[in-house]
Amino acid sequence: MTQNTLAQPAAHAGRFDVYRKISWRIMPFIVLCYLVAYLDRVNVGFAKLQMMTDLHFSDAVYGLGAGIFFIGYFIFEVPSNLILHKVGARRWIARIMVTWAIISALTLFVQTPTQFYVVRFFLGVAEAGFSPGIMLYLTYWFPAKKRGFALGFYYIAIPLAGVIGGPVSGWILDAFAQSTVMRGWQWLFLIEAIPSLIAGIAVLFLMVDKPEQAPWLSPDEKREVVEAIRREDAGKTTHDSSGSFIKDARLWKLAAVYFCQIIGLYGISFWLPSIIKGAGISDNTMIGWLSAIPYLFAIPAIILTGISADRFRSRRMHFSLALAVGAIGLAMAGYVGKDPTLAIIALTVGTAGTLSALSLFWGIPSAFLAGTSAAAGIAAINCIGNLAGFVSPYMVGWLNDVTGNARIGLYAVAAFMLLGALLVRMISGRIADQ
Template structure:
């Protein structure tokens, strides 16, 4: 059915505009969400594999922490080139390439036998996946003006907690059910089974995804013009569009530091949550899987509520900073309160809600400064530099745990990084990042 058009801002009546953006959202976000669930699950399922593979392969906690984190070195090196390739050649082909390659390498993790091979495979997985997340963030700027971006970004990024909600029980079940099947350990089956959806989705990307508004056959000409008019009006407010500007804009590097703090928290939780819960007296992989799902389910609800409130009010800075501080409180509480499974799940739920919610809101900040090729470069720089924390965080926690036999000091370091992220968000100019209402 053709959308009825009335004249007004960007030529679109409010009710018709809402219907049109709802149509776009239902077309794009559920599919991108599923892709991100699979991507994030393949990235962090090593946290569940750890429950078995460390004993079988005789890896230390430091070896695991280095291997978990070295993913992000490959990610860092290839992130910016990957995002620029997506901007040049289109999202459909490039995202499909990413999903094919990471699916193959993720499945090949089942052949790891030595620390060296573990490090190499994790590095290659980072190379393969580089560009997926910032590519999607960039892709959303092709469709949505900045005033609508908090909610859709959060809906997409609910893939992070939902990977925990779905992946926790699934990973625990695979470890328990398939361990020893056909002579293979459960952790090998885990890598193999959870790699298969990536390959299937890679095929679906080629069939389903469009490179932009003008390529969308499911939109009529009037709808395309009106969506593009909103994007063009939004672009006119942004100071930097060139690729070189995306590298040299000072806010890119300031935001990289804030994102580094959030990623310290994200992967401190993502790679160690199963281990932290196990340390509080839970031994069954299946039970650990279900308990891991609780923090991520709560984070999903927190993300959706916060993003809706942020778009409704137009306020951005506090919607980034307060969740970061909430994450800090949860992490510190997990080290200070009595060590029981109930307290562990409650405090780690608080931490997970804060970290992931703040992380999603963070991505409303860069497009306030960058568009076009500058956004492609700048978003990739922020994501790649920030994701170096994905190397630092698990390695620090693993090294400290080997030395002190406790994760507490590692969690204090992560908590401090979240405070820095909150401070940077609050230091930004209100009139630049907030949306007028």
């Protein structure tokens, strides 16, 4: 009795040490990969500041082009995740990143709305599976109770992309504005595709598929991690057929909540530079620096909400409150209109709330799915929810053109987010608060 009691703290300390080691070994590179992925996905928001005029695109054309990315993403996401589960993350993530870097660079050749739609669609096809693939990859390394920190760490890449990408994108537009070779927005697509290409090649050398293959873990550490994941997976759901998978109501509820949340995420990502410009800021470099402010404040917000949710084991409440705060911030950004100071403050609140909710969400499905079901389940929730990535920019662009009032689109985005904050209350507390 005494010996067992004395042994428990040592085992606990060992578990803490090994997961800390894993976090510092794999998470910085994963965050870098997601940062360049997200930058290539949303840099069209900055390109819009010039290409709309050069190519005579309306807000509706831009919104449809920005959003059609997610149609390709939707179609190929689940197959991509199943392939990753079969062939390994290292090879498949490298393939994804190199392919999307090439297609993102090809956007510089766009001249017509149809060409814009086609290249955005195939960019979505190329990137399909990256984000859910990383979610699945983390389930190989961290049990559910240790995964909250890793997911929060991972999603910091989104605000980092805003902090870094905003000033860089604004500078590229202005620095190459007088280029006789290409327009500034064309240079933007070319230059910002290069980091993705380099990172994709680096994946082949730096990523390790599973703990048992990691040369930097000792045999005891490998055994400890593998056994922890195996014990946890034994109590999770593994669907034997596509029919039982489709009938799992929890997945559909989570997909609906995620849909509402993604409406907000891409309401910010694709329109933030335009909102700042509409508040009276015309200099592209200044727009880039100001766009970094909301993302900068979102970083501590993500960390603090994640710590609080883990401490109080109330993920559902924290998610709901964060999404509601994000909705209020975006609605206020529309309401204050032409005042740049108030607009930045409102956008900061909206961005911090929205991204904090995003980092909390993915701890839920991975807490009750295992194996192939985890691969398919995470991808299914992500791809259904990411249809909002098509709906959100197109809805805002269409409303802007039809009403002539940029506020209406933001109000619509905020309404969806509030709906998501309410829908999450329909998911069982036992699951939602894992």
